[in-house]
Amino acid sequence: MKRKRGWIEQEFYWGVLAIAFAVPLLILLNANFSLLTGKAIQPVAYAKAGSFVEMQVDINDIAGVSGATFHFNDVVKNEIITIKKTNYLYSNSKVYSQFAVSFPSPEKISGIDLTLKLEAKQMVDLGLTKETVRVYVGDTEYKPKYTKADGRYLFFTITAKGTGNYWIGKKTAAKAIVAQVAVVPPVVEQLEEVIPPVVEQPAPVIIEKKGFFTSIWDSLKGLFGSE
DSSP states (O other): OHHHHHHHHHHHHHHHHHHHHHHHHHHHHHOOBOSSTTEEEEEEEEEOTTOEEEEEOOTTTSTTEEEEEEEESSOEEEEEEEEEEOOOOOTTEEEEEEEEEEOSOGGGEEEEEEEEEEEHHHHHHTTOOTTTOEEEETTEEEOOEEEEEETTEEEEEEEEOSOEEEEEEEEOOOOOOOOOOOOOOOOOOOOOOOOOOOOOOOOOOOOOOOOHHHHHHHHHHHHHOOO
């Protein structure tokens, strides 16, 4: 009898211990939570193909994101969705927020619906409007659908294809760099002017042409002399 009672007590002890471990595990597998600032985690205990899992996100952890819905095209068991803030450098861009979405079996995700919650003042500071703001996943660009304004926030939704590095903002045109080229005037070779020497020409001899009678008279004057 004592032996049976001891066995029951032992089974009860292990049962209580199992429940003590199982309850926190069940809570972790079925609850939304953020372990650290800049990171949000969603455990998925089980999901059928064609089902979805909704995830609440605190904008204090992931700026600009207030929620996400993950759609699955295959059965998912005991896997974890992670959204984590990143700090990459995007050139020629105005970045409102950036983050990475990861999942152990990314091929099982058929789509991700994101709800964006953007602060109007920060958008103005970055030169963003509800018409120009975009979401980028790698080389893919998405135009968010504006849904409403609530206080100082604007709300948008997008449907992305899957996991990867996300950023919210817009790309800007690269500024062309114009090289400053000094203008050098053309070099004109100065040729020394050659002045030809001046050759003096003898003065012309003017021969006076005399008439016939004048010539005879001059001859007679030469013969007789003239006063």
